[in-house]
Every structure is written in structure tokens, then in C-alpha cells.
Amino acid sequence: MPTVRLREMAEYPEMAQKMLALSKEWFQYDFHQPPAMSRVMAWDPAFGGPHGRAMKRAAMPGEFSRAEKEMVAALVSGVNACAY
Amino acid sequence: MQEDALWYEAAFVVGMTNALNVVADALAPQPGITLVAPVEASHADPKTAALFAEIRTFYASEEVPLPFRLMAHDAAYLAELWQAVQRAFSEQHLTRRVKEALAFAVSVTSRSAFGTAFHLAEMRRLGVSEGGVMEVLGVTQMFSSYTKIADTLQLEPDMHHIAPVDWSPAPGGRSSAP
Numbered sequence: 001m002p003t004v005r006l007r008e009m010a011e012y013p014e015m016a017q018k019m020l021a022l023s024k025e026w027f028q029y030d031f032h033q034p035p036a037m038s039r040v041m042a043w044d045p046a047f048g049g050p051h052g053r054a055m056k057r058a059a060m061p062g063e064f065s066r067a068e069k070e071m072v073a074a075l076v077s078g079v080n081a082c083a084y
Numbered sequence: 085m086q087e088d089a090l091w092y093e094a095a096f097v098v099g100m101t102n103a104l105n106v107v108a109d110a111l112a113p114q115p116g117i118t119l120v121a122p123v124e125a126s127h128a129d130p131k132t133a134a135l136f137a138e139i140r141t142f143y144a145s146e147e148v149p150l151p152f153r154l155m156a157h158d159a160a161y162l163a164e165l166w167q168a169v170q171r172a173f174s175e176q177h178l179t180r181r182v183k184e185a186l187a188f189a190v191s192v193t194s195r196s197a198f199g200t201a202f203h204l205a206e207m208r209r210l211g212v213s214e215g216g217v218m219e220v221l222g223v224t225q226m227f228s229s230y231t232k233i234a235d236t237l238q239l240e241p242d243m244h245h246i247a248p249v250d251w252s253p254a255p256g257g258r259s260s261a262p
Binding site (some may be wrong): 001071 | 229
């Protein structure tokens, strides 16, 4: 169980809600609520903003495809034994 | 990346990467300390020498990578290990270039000095540029952050349902799709 209460999208200020709306676009999936990690990162847009942009820059298609990079991410998560 | 075959292959790459890394990192000879002496090609028996030749060909290298030389005191074991490694890293559903990138990310994440250097060299040998290396490092770094944030807050998985299920059978088997 999370150690914090994850706020629903409506509980975030407008600017953060815009950030959260981007997760739908990024994952190309219509979430009922944005993923937990997106809501965590939107808690502090001054942190989550640049962190998310760095992630998107790293994950965008380049020499490796977006799908290949998602696989790298999944394996890194697995090695870190992160269930999320 | 919807086919399970891709993920089975990736998992085998992770497994063999870790298998090679643990031995190489733990037993790499240090100045004045050699816990297990790597078998030198010049002293290898014929069976081991033949395996070394296959390994050198696979990696297009004059040198046999350290973990294979460390495990070469038992040629029969080395033969099976090498077959598994070769199978895991051979081009199937995933390209060898992608497999080396995955192995590099895994090695960086598990802080393997041997694996990081070895798979970085393999990526470069297979044509990955510095830009490509930075792409893999960036994803590795960012997800090393996400995972720790998720663990610290004990977030529960909430995205597994967005991936479709692959109902294809195991290779050579029959489907039991509902």
C-alpha cells in the first residue's frame, strides 16, 4: 500500500492537471486516473517537469526505437526489483 | 513489443548477462590476488581451445572474455554455458544490437564493472554511436530514478492492464487461447 495518499487528478492545480493530461498522450491510453507515478511527479512540477522532460528526451525514438527503450526501462526496473 | 517472445528473449539476456557479470566481477584478478586463475588459450586442452575459438568468432575478438576463461577449468560446463550465452545473445526476435544495449543497461544498473565495459564495447562494435549509447544511458538513469521513487512510496502496479495478452503458444506448441 502506498505510503502517501495518491490524489485524484481533480485535486491538483490547473498547471499540474495539464502535466497529468500529457500522460494519456504519452502512453496512448485513456486512463480513468493518471498512473500513480504521473500523479507523484505532478506533486512538485518544479521537480516532475524537468524529470519528465529528461525521460521523454531519453525515451523518444532515435537510434533505438521507443519500444526498444521501453524494454530497456522494463529491464532496468526488473534489475532494481521494482514491481511498479 | 507486444509478442511475449520478445520478452522471453530479453529475460534470457538479463539472466546470462548477470551470470557472466557475477563471475567476472567477483573473480577478476587483482594485483597480487588471483582467486581463480583464468585459463589461458595457450594452455587450453583441445575441447576448451575449440570453444575459445567459437567464442572469439562470436565476439569478433582476439581475446576470450574473462568469465568464459574463468569457467574453462571444466570444459563440459563451459560448453553448456557457452551454448546458453550464444543462444541468448544471438539474433532472433530481438537484434543482437538491441540485446547488447539491454545487457549494457542491466550491467550499469547492477553496477557491474565487467559487464558495463564489455557490453559498451559490444554495442560500439555493432555500430551503436555515442548518441545511441547516451539514449540507453538516459533511459537507464531515468528509470533508476522512477523505480526508487516508486519503491520509496510503495506504489502498486497500475499499468499492467494496458498491455494486451499474447495468446500464441510456446514455440512448437498448440494454442490454448480462450
